[in-house]
Amino acid sequence: MAEESITFIGGGNMAYSLVGGLIADGYRAERVHVADPDPAKRMDLANRFRIHVHEDNRKAVLRAAAVVLAVKPQIIKSVLEPLGPILREQKSLVISIAAGVREPDISRWLGGQIAVVRTMPNTPALVRAGATALYANEYVSQNQRDLAESLLRAVGIIQWLDDETLLDIVTALSGSGPAYFFLLMETLEAAAIELGLPEQTARLLTLETALGAARMALESDEDPGRLRLRVTSPGGTTEAATRVLESGGAQKLFQQALQAATTRAGELGRLLGEQ
Numbered sequence: 001m002a003e004e005s006i007t008f009i010g011g012g013n014m015a016y017s018l019v020g021g022l023i024a025d026g027y028r029a030e031r032v033h034v035a036d037p038d039p040a041k042r043m044d045l046a047n048r049f050r051i052h053v054h055e056d057n058r059k060a061v062l063r064a065a066a067v068v069l070a071v072k073p074q075i076i077k078s079v080l081e082p083l084g085p086i087l088r089e090q091k092s093l094v095i096s097i098a099a100g101v102r103e104p105d106i107s108r109w110l111g112g113q114i115a116v117v118r119t120m121p122n123t124p125a126l127v128r129a130g131a132t133a134l135y136a137n138e139y140v141s142q143n144q145r146d147l148a149e150s151l152l153r154a155v156g157i158i159q160w161l162d163d164e165t166l167l168d169i170v171t172a173l174s175g176s177g178p179a180y181f182f183l184l185m186e187t188l189e190a191a192a193i194e195l196g197l198p199e200q201t202a203r204l205l206t207l208e209t210a211l212g213a214a215r216m217a218l219e220s221d222e223d224p225g226r227l228r229l230r231v232t233s234p235g236g237t238t239e240a241a242t243r244v245l246e247s248g249g250a251q252k253l254f255q256q257a258l259q260a261a262t263t264r265a266g267e268l269g270r271l272l273g274e275q
């Protein structure tokens with residue numbers, strides 16, 4: 001991938017995952033900068049990845065080909081306004097990973113007419129198994145599109161979207177999605193321990209089953225519904241378990257959860273856009 005310099009504004013969970021994935025993919029540490037006001041975050045990132053860390057956002061973005069906004073949605077406006085003049089002058093590409101925050105608002109806070117890619121990655125980027133959707137505004141050149149794509153592709157799969165509004169659904173599905181699968185893992189592991197399985201065995205079997213199911217679904221020509229039926233012997237154990245899940249409304253609950261997350265992303269976008 002192109003070895004252009006990239007700056008992360010905000011060095012929290014998601015920046016950690018993306019930086020870790022980039023370094024693991026062979027991106028040179030001296031090309032990566034992170035700005036964060038928290039000295040503990042800066043020290044952690046510098047020690048772990050040997051990248052440049054900064055307290056001052058303006059110094060951190062100097063000469064950056066791409067600037068990744070990795071702060072909470074609620075502070076994006078205040079972070080962007082002072083950076084607008086320098087980012088426009090440098091013609092840096094701005095890549096936002098913030099949930100809900102809309103591209104027209106990001107562009108407006110930066111002073112307008114600036115290349116912005118709005119994305120939604122997820123934390124498995126840390127192990128280069130991320131899933132990211134991207135949307136580019138009209139000012140993004142082909143080179144910048146390639147740069148955004150190569151940065152996110154280094155940490156997992158990517159999908160371009162033509163319609164920005166779809167990013168709220170993506171946020172609910174794959175942005176928040178790791179949490180749903182972790183919840184399932186936590187719950188299954190705890191239930192197995194409660195039933196009498198040793199802790200280490202319960203953990204290992206839970207995680208390998210999750211990995212195996214995901215790999216199998218990715219590599220198979222059959223959809224997950226069909227693969228589920230293959231596990232389910234008539235009158236067997238899976239059928240007994242599935243009956244409990246269905247009668248408890250598991251599918252409905254997941255639909256409602258995805259709806260709630262999508263709605264929240266839309267609300268965040270609306271509320272923050274009114275600033």
Ligand SMILES: NC(=O)C1=CN([C@@H]2O[C@H](COP(=O)(O)OP(=O)(O)OC[C@H]3O[C@@H](n4cnc5c(N)ncnc54)[C@H](O)[C@@H]3O)[C@@H](O)[C@H]2O)C=CC1
Pocket residue numbers: 009010011012013014015035036037038041057069070071072073075079097098099120121122123175176
């Ligand atoms: N955590 C996740 O799974 C995902 C998060 N996102 C998005 O990524 C963004 C960051 O989320 P997290 O990393 O989870 O949050 P976080 O709270 O872990 O990280 C945010 C970082 O920003 C720093 N910060 C605060 N004020 C700052 C300022 N003025 N300038 C520079 N840095 C500042 C904080 O010290 C903190 O380290 C959010 O907008 C979120 O919507 C997107 C996809 C997945």
Ligand SMILES: O=C(O)[C@@H]1CCC=N1
Pocket residue numbers: 099171175176
């Ligand atoms: O919970 C959140 O708002 C962020 C966005 C997607 C995952 N974490």
